[in-house]
Structures are given as structure tokens and as C-alpha cells.
Amino acid sequence: MKKKLLENIILPLGDQLTGGSFIKKLKYWREVCDLSQNELNNLQKEKLSKILEFASSNSPFYKALAIPHSSDPYEWLANFPILKKQQFRDHLSQFLTTNNFEGLTAITSSGSTGPPSKIYFNKEELSSNRALQILWWEWAGYRFGNSILQTGVNMQRSKEKAIKDKLLNTRYISAMSHSEAEILRELRLLQKSPRDHFVAYASSLYLFAKTSLDHGISNIQFKSIISLGEKLLPHFREAIERAFSCQVFDTYGASEGFLIAGQCSEGTYHIYSPHLIVEILDDQDQEVNPGESGRVVLTGLDNFTTPLIRYEVGDMAVKSKIQKCSCGMDLPILGEVIGRQTEFLITPKGKYITVQNVVRIMKHFPEIGQFKLVQEVADRIRLFYTTDEQIQEIDHSKILGMFEEIFEEPLGMEFNRVDSLPKAKTGKFQLIENNLGST
Known part of the structure; x- marks a missing residue:
């Protein structure tokens, strides 16, 4: 009942009041998951053609490159140079396709490989990204109305985010300072007031699991746990699943606005191909063979405000040997993500x-x-x-x-x-x- 109320009345009303399109985008992305491989390929090809055309005509940086147009958008894409983070950071204004910042939201990247970059989104683009994130949560069994424990870095919640936390039954706690005493207080609270899902950075999840195991706390269980922001190391996953008796669903994104891949119920990392193109390249900028590792290079298909074409995100990943997953989705598959090693x-x-x-x-x-x-x-x-x-x-x-x-x-x-x-x-x-x- 609460799910229907949220999805059919409250959240659409919120979109009307804020000018967003979150629910519309979520329903669209759900439908995309059911497309066949051929339909997914055609959709990606169509969107790639649109973003290359738009960026080449409206972004001063790409306009100046004057890359020759090709009727095959993949051939056209291959002629674009690899975009380094430093180059994008130094020339941000040249990438933007608008001079009007009214209604835009600026997102700052994590800065895990150097100084952070700033990316701009309009309301529709931001709604699309937020909807994709919820879709990943739904792959992990989340449904509107379920309760969430979530860690984050900004405890100064805006009015909009505070309303969202309330509507989505989310308790938001800081990921910036974890001591054993602080984690134990949260674990005791979970014993009294359980939550359906735990969404957090991989390091936070591991520290909660380690503390729980070290103190023999065995009566906390979630429906699922969703890891984000950092590489989920194998011993992290083992400890988390042992401590909280549920499956961990890992996600892989970049704070420049790319939602790259998420795990399905079978544990496979699916690339959301209608949202972006993932290239895994060797040192000569050639695509690696299945089973080999290379540099992750991304082309976004949804951000027309700050288009990023062949953007080297700074990670290494393995190209998958597997072509088909038993979960039923035909979205392409990503092998292991090598980057973002985590220590404390x-x-x-x-x-x-x-x-x-x-x-x-x-x-x-x-x-x-x-x-x-x-x-x-x-x-x-x-x-x-x-x-x-x-x-x-x-x-x-x-x-x-x-x-x-x-x-x-x-x-x-x-x-x-x-x-x-x-x-x-x-x-x-x-x-x-x-x-x-x-x-």
C-alpha cells in the first residue's frame, strides 16, 4: 500500500513541484531492463548518435575538434581523442553546452585520483541518474516503503533531501568518522529498530561487519546490503555477508555522473549500456580481449549539459568473458573492477x-x-x-x-x-x- 502511494501519488507530486522527472525516468529504465540484446544495441546506437551530434554542435571543446561526421556513430566515436581528467578540469567552461546556469545542479567528483572535477546537470538529467540508482537498489530487492540505513559524507541535509529521507524511510548517518564505540551504538540501535537495507561505502560496511563479528553480535539481519563508492574487496564481502546474513550487491559508478555497472541477483556486474558506453583499453588505446584488464574509458549518453566523450575515469577493469547472465537481463557484462583499492x-x-x-x-x-x-x-x-x-x-x-x-x-x-x-x-x-x- 505504501509503495503504491509513494510511486503513484507522492513522488509524482514531488516531481511536479520541483520540476523533476524521477518517477517517469524510473519507469523508463525499468522497461529498458526487459529489452532484448538487439533492442539494447539499437537504443545505445541511437543515443550515441544524438550525443555526438549535439556535443559537436553545442560544446565549444568538441566543436573545435571538428571530428568528421560518420553515419556509423561507433566509427565516429573512435575518432574522438581520449579525454584526460586534467584536461577536462582545466577547460570545464569549454565543455558546457549552455551559458545559462539557472536550474542546473553542480556535482563535484570525489577527487580520488587528483583534484575534483565539477559536472553540471539539468533537472531531467539529474532525475535520470537518481532513478538509475534506485533501479540498482531494486535489483537488490528494494521496494518503495522499505526502511534504509544509509551512510554519507554530508550530514547537512538540504530541505529537499530531508524530505526525501523521510519519504523513503531512510536513516542517514555519517561515514566520515567511525570509531568502534560509534559503530557499536548504531548496532545496538539496529537490534532495537531493524532496517530492511543497508546502503553504504564498502569501507563503512566492512567496519560495521568487523565490529559486529568481533563483539559476537549475531542478531542483526538485512534483506540486502548495497555497496557503493569504493572497491568491494573479497574479504570485505565475506565478512559483511557473514555478519548480517544477507547478500551484498555491489555497484560501480563515477561521481562525474556515470552509473557504470551494478550486480544482479546472480552477482553479475551488468553495464547499463543505454546510459553509457564502456571501453576497456590497453596502453595503445585499443580495446582489450575478453579476460584482459585495461583502462576504463566512458562516454555518457544522458548528460547533454556537460557531455563527456571517451573520458578516462582513472580505474582499471577486466573485460568479461561471459556474454549471458542467468538472471535474464541482456544488459552487457563487466568483469572485475580492479581500481579503488581500500585500506584504513x-x-x-x-x-x-x-x-x-x-x-x-x-x-x-x-x-x-x-x-x-x-x-x-x-x-x-x-x-x-x-x-x-x-x-x-x-x-x-x-x-x-x-x-x-x-x-x-x-x-x-x-x-x-x-x-x-x-x-x-x-x-x-x-x-x-x-x-x-x-x-
Whole structure:
């Protein structure tokens, strides 16, 4: 009853009041899931042709490239250069297809591979992305009216988000500071007031599971758990499913507005091909063979405000050998996502510093390029960073002050300016490296 009320009356009314199209988009994306492989291919081809045509005519950056038009949009796409994050970040205004910012929403990327980027969406584009996210939740068994526990980084909820939390029966808690005592309080609350689904960063989910297992708490169970934002390592998944007696559904997206792949009930990562094109390329920018790993390059098919064509997101992934999933959906399949390895640092008072903590703090310091935190002893964290040559000095005290404000305790931090940071074997810069006990 509540599901019907929300989906047929309350949420459509909300769309009317805000000028959004969330419910309309959700129903559309649900229908797309039932399309055959041939229908999905035709839809993607049609949308690709439209975005290439629009971007080439309306985006100053792509207009200046003057890529020769082709009747085959895939041939046309192949002639576009690979777009690096730094290039996009430095020339954002040249990518935008409008000078009128009224009604647009700016989303800032996570900055996990360098300074964050800003992406603009109009209301329809934003509604489409939000609907796709809910669709992934529905793959995990979510239905409107189910209760949710969700972690996030911004506890200053806007009026619109507070209403959304209320309507969707969501309890929103901070992912920025997890201590064992804080997690135990949340677990005790879950024992008294259970929730149907837990939606959180992979690191948060693991810390909740680890604390639950360490303290012998075995009476908390969810219908499903949805992981986002970070790589879900195998031992994370094992601990989470053991602690909370349910399946974990992992999702893979990029905060530039790409919802790349989500797991179905069979555990397969399905690429949402009508929303984007995923290329997995080798060092010569050629598509890798099935079973091989390569760089993830994305072309968005839904954002006409800030079109991104052949955008290298900074991750590595494996091209799937599997062509068909037993779940019944004909959406293409993605193999393993290699990037976004996750570790934790530990404060003197036992709080966990996660990748999400770090990137959210460092977003406030755009003068810093890439960075990495290393912990080798319990009371000291070393921050290595790069910055432009013309910047003479970085105010380390401000960075330290923000870390200490978030974690509410003194931290021993050392700062090291370097020319470059070494890449991890995954091909990405590993933001956190915990070497406690290894020295």
C-alpha cells in the first residue's frame, strides 16, 4: 500500500513541484531492463548518435575538434581523442553546452585520483541518474516503503533531501568518522529498530561487519546490503555477508555522473549500456580481449549539459568473458573492477580514516594535486602530495586542522611535498597505505 502511494501519488507530486522527472525516468529504465540484446544495441546506437551530434554542435571543446561526421556513430566515436581528467578540469567552461546556469545542479567528483572535477546537470538529467540508482537498489530487492540505513559524507541535509529521507524511510548517518564505540551504538540501535537495507561505502560496511563479528553480535539481519563508492574487496564481502546474513550487491559508478555497472541477483556486474558506453583499453588505446584488464574509458549518453566523450575515469577493469547472465537481463557484462583499492588508517583514539574521509577533506585544498597518506607507526601519518611548481608554500596547519576537526582528536601528521607519486600495481594511485606492523 505504501509503495503504491509513494510511486503513484507522492513522488509524482514531488516531481511536479520541483520540476523533476524521477518517477517517469524510473519507469523508463525499468522497461529498458526487459529489452532484448538487439533492442539494447539499437537504443545505445541511437543515443550515441544524438550525443555526438549535439556535443559537436553545442560544446565549444568538441566543436573545435571538428571530428568528421560518420553515419556509423561507433566509427565516429573512435575518432574522438581520449579525454584526460586534467584536461577536462582545466577547460570545464569549454565543455558546457549552455551559458545559462539557472536550474542546473553542480556535482563535484570525489577527487580520488587528483583534484575534483565539477559536472553540471539539468533537472531531467539529474532525475535520470537518481532513478538509475534506485533501479540498482531494486535489483537488490528494494521496494518503495522499505526502511534504509544509509551512510554519507554530508550530514547537512538540504530541505529537499530531508524530505526525501523521510519519504523513503531512510536513516542517514555519517561515514566520515567511525570509531568502534560509534559503530557499536548504531548496532545496538539496529537490534532495537531493524532496517530492511543497508546502503553504504564498502569501507563503512566492512567496519560495521568487523565490529559486529568481533563483539559476537549475531542478531542483526538485512534483506540486502548495497555497496557503493569504493572497491568491494573479497574479504570485505565475506565478512559483511557473514555478519548480517544477507547478500551484498555491489555497484560501480563515477561521481562525474556515470552509473557504470551494478550486480544482479546472480552477482553479475551488468553495464547499463543505454546510459553509457564502456571501453576497456590497453596502453595503445585499443580495446582489450575478453579476460584482459585495461583502462576504463566512458562516454555518457544522458548528460547533454556537460557531455563527456571517451573520458578516462582513472580505474582499471577486466573485460568479461561471459556474454549471458542467468538472471535474464541482456544488459552487457563487466568483469572485475580492479581500481579503488581500500585500506584504513587508525587514529590514536582508534577511529578509522577511510578513503572517503580523505578525499572529502582534501577537496577543500584544490592547490594540491595528487596525494597519498601512509601510516607506519600508530601515532604518525605521513601525507605525500604534489602541487604546481608556481605554488611556493602550502598551509599544512589548515589541512591538519580539518583532519583534527573531523576526528575530534590531535593527530600526528607529517607533510612531504614530492614531484610525483608512485602508482599501485592496480594502475591507480593508492590514496591510503597502512604499513602498521610491516616495519
